[in-house]
Amino acid sequence: MLDIHLMEEGKPTRALLRIPSGQALTGWDDDDDGHLEDPWTGEVITSTSRTFLITVQTTP
Template sequence: MNVTVEVGDWEHECCGPAIERNDVVDLGCLRWRDADGRVRLIETHHDSPVETRVRGRVVDILVLAEDGSSTPVLRVPSGVALRGFDDEDDGHLETPWSGELVDERNRCFLVTVKS
């Protein structure tokens, strides 16, 4: 079964780890119910209580644009890299198949995990 988790925003930029396609992950998540009743899973690793865990292999990663469109990327850089403070990782985004750079300023990602 595939489960999609939202990763990003201040929570990830603070101290989130890098996540790559094919990584095995164990993500603590909050459940958020939208006004239309849809439940979203949002990764958390701070003071919020974990409501569910998503464990498995990462099979897809998308970066979301401000206009709602999405682009496949190879990885979610660590929060430190996204903020420009990692000497070994410049925090760039690239497509998984061609290595082409993705110029997206938004730092919200959808990580699909096969559990």
């Protein structure tokens, strides 16, 4: 995985440091609160969107 961005309708994409697990996003993971985090500042990103753009690189 090379890059992760949060996608929100009508807004530019926003880079993320981490993406929570599916269980965390639904509130079922006691060890992960499901927060989104800015990669440069560590700031918690508040959003109701759960749409992500993930860039991956495949190897030949």
